[in-house]
Amino acid sequence: MPECTLKLLAIPVVKGRKSEKEKFAGGDFTTTVEAYVPVNGRGIQGATSHHLGQNFSKMFDISFESEKGKELAWQNSWGLSTRTIGAMVMVHSDDKGLVLPPRVAQIQVIVLAVGITGSTSEEDRERLTKEAQRVADDLVEKDVRAESDLRDNYTSGWEVLPLGIEGSADSSGDWTQGSREGRSDGRH
Numbered sequence: 001m002p003e004c005t006l007k008l009l010a011i012p013v014v015k016g017r018k019s020e021k022e023k024f025a026g027g028d029f030t031t032t033v034e035a036y037v038p039v040n041g042r043g044i045q046g047a048t049s050h051h052l053g054q055n056f057s058k059m060f061d062i063s064f065e066s067e068k069g070k071e072l073a074w075q076n077s078w079g080l081s082t083r084t085i086g087a088m089v090m091v092h093s094d095d096k097g098l099v100l101p102p103r104v105a106q107i108q109v110i111v112l113a114v115g116i117t118g119s120t121s122e123e124d125r126e127r128l129t130k131e132a133q134r135v136a137d138d139l140v141e142k143d144v145r146a147e148s149d150l151r152d153n154y155t156s157g158w159e160v161l162p163l164g165i166e167g168s169a170d171s172s173g174d175w176t177q178g179s180r181e182g183r184s185d186g187r188h
Helices: 002-007 055-060 082-091 122-141
Strands: 013-017 029-037 042-053 063-066 069-072 075-080 109-112 146-149 163-166 177-180
Touching: 002 042, 029 082, 042 055, 042 082, 109 122, 122 146
Parallel strands: 109 146
Antiparallel strands: 013 029, 029 042, 042 075, 063 069, 163 177
16 A cells, blocks of 8 residues: 555555554454645545454355365455545645646646747747647657647746746747756745
């Protein structure tokens, strides 16, 4: 479970074991992962795994045949609950919105044509938007979930830009610079 929460949801967790009072009723023991929520400084249970032993096998006669004869099954129960999705939202959002981790985001990259102003010629505007679309198409070909946003009624300042690939209207049409930018609040 810790690998799932960290690699997929980008939530660092602490592995733990529930006390006898907190464990799943009827089980031998329960393990858990707890996530830290920076918004309120608290922890939240993300997922649990219950080692049920043979307790329920005995009650419901869940058995199988082996070389030794009839044996009771060893069971476990585990789950990643909707609480984990809530923890992901709490960890990766703020008053400015939610930034999903790349492995679970429906769209990983949005390509914008930056630098178009009211004084940009129609020829330069068309060249920049075609290049932005080409970059988005190239990313899609490489299995990156990408889209282009070529609307001209918004400036790039309203978008979150953790990574910028820059080119300008007076350039040769090549994308000239790549940079890693942080959000204004320091988060990436």
